[in-house]
Amino acid sequence: MKNLLITFSTLFFLTSCSDDEYINPEANKPLAEIIADQTLAARNPENPYDQTGADFYKNLTEYITKNGYPKSNAEIIDQLLFMANRKISNSTNKSIITITSEMISIILADPENTLFDLINNSELSAGVKINLTGFVTELADKQDEDYDNIHDFIVSYEQGIVQSLALQEDEKDTILKVSSISRYSLYEEARKRDRDWETGVTNRCIKNFKADNQFTIATLAVLFNHLQ
Template identity: 35%
Template sequence: MKKLSLCSVLIWLLISCSTESDFNSSKINENEISELKENLPNPHNTANPFDFKGKKYYDALLCYWKQNEYPNSTSQIADQIRFLSFQFTKEDNTKRSIIPFTDEIVESIMADPDQSMILIVQNSELSNWAKASLIHFLQGLMDRRESEFSLICAYIMNYENTVIANSSLSQDESETILTVTSISRYSLYCEADRKDRDWDKSGANKNIKPFFAQNQVAIISIIGLLSGLD
């Protein structure tokens, strides 16, 4: 099937943080999850039939941040991406192996995110048009990484409308691309929302200079979760 393994990694409901009972015990109150800051648009896009995948990613990310520090090193972001990757499995392909995400992969993406993303997508089994379209979208996303979330969200949703209206894409290709866009929306929303929240319960790291630039954690995570391709 012409699909990024991302769809395999992220297609099904988050089972748990470590087990189902662990996730249920640490799951964030639904009112807290749905609370939107006045200056942030709602990341939900009803036009995207795979919006629920981004929401599941968002829930998993919040679960992780409730139990761990926000990434402030290559090792910590590698741990975060490994956690997210292993929470999702495709029921009809449980034997699929997941490429281990390492500190070295993070360093490679940080050094050249654009080229890392291009190589990953080019090596996928998407059609040439779908590859070019997805690469163009992701490059635009990286170019806008320092913009306000409202502008980034509008860019993503406009692209989603284009993909939804494109009848030349196969069903698998549409699902793959719309999954990437959905995860991108919620990942970048989570980054924007995090600025106004106190994720560190101890407060010990409040005065430490951030290791990553604005939205860099989200961008690295999006690219990193593309790393296991068919």
């Protein structure tokens, strides 16, 4: 299970040590236009919390546009810290915990188990905990599929949550925020892999960080307390 989750998020936000420079064809577009063009394939208007994922993607794009993709552990931590401090729609801000670089470093050491610990130790109901851990497990099982299939899976999952009679509305909220961010984050992962494939770039230069990293899982762990 752990190996599945680890390999699922390989190559996200990492860049090569190659001397070849990637020229972004969208560099001269306004940020809002870039985001609107890019996220068409990631959207699900049937999820009432789709904007939570869209805001996450906007913040992510803003960071990458300004700083590029991380090339070191410190830059990965800096990126996650930036995301943790940015406002996203429908975040509760109930958490009294302030995310620090030290906490993110701990999360990056074992993103999967950290996320599951956060879910299981939260005040969410047993049903929601089971639902969320099952959702993450399903994502891992689909790691080798292309993004269209993953998107279809998430949309179908979200439809089931929206229509569920077994879950309270406030319970659905947390699940749909997590799935929304996952959908947009995994979309960016797919875009990054496609770009690397087209340019012949490989990700070799980050040291002391899992070669097969779990950036989406780590991101969910960093943001989880603000989604309940």
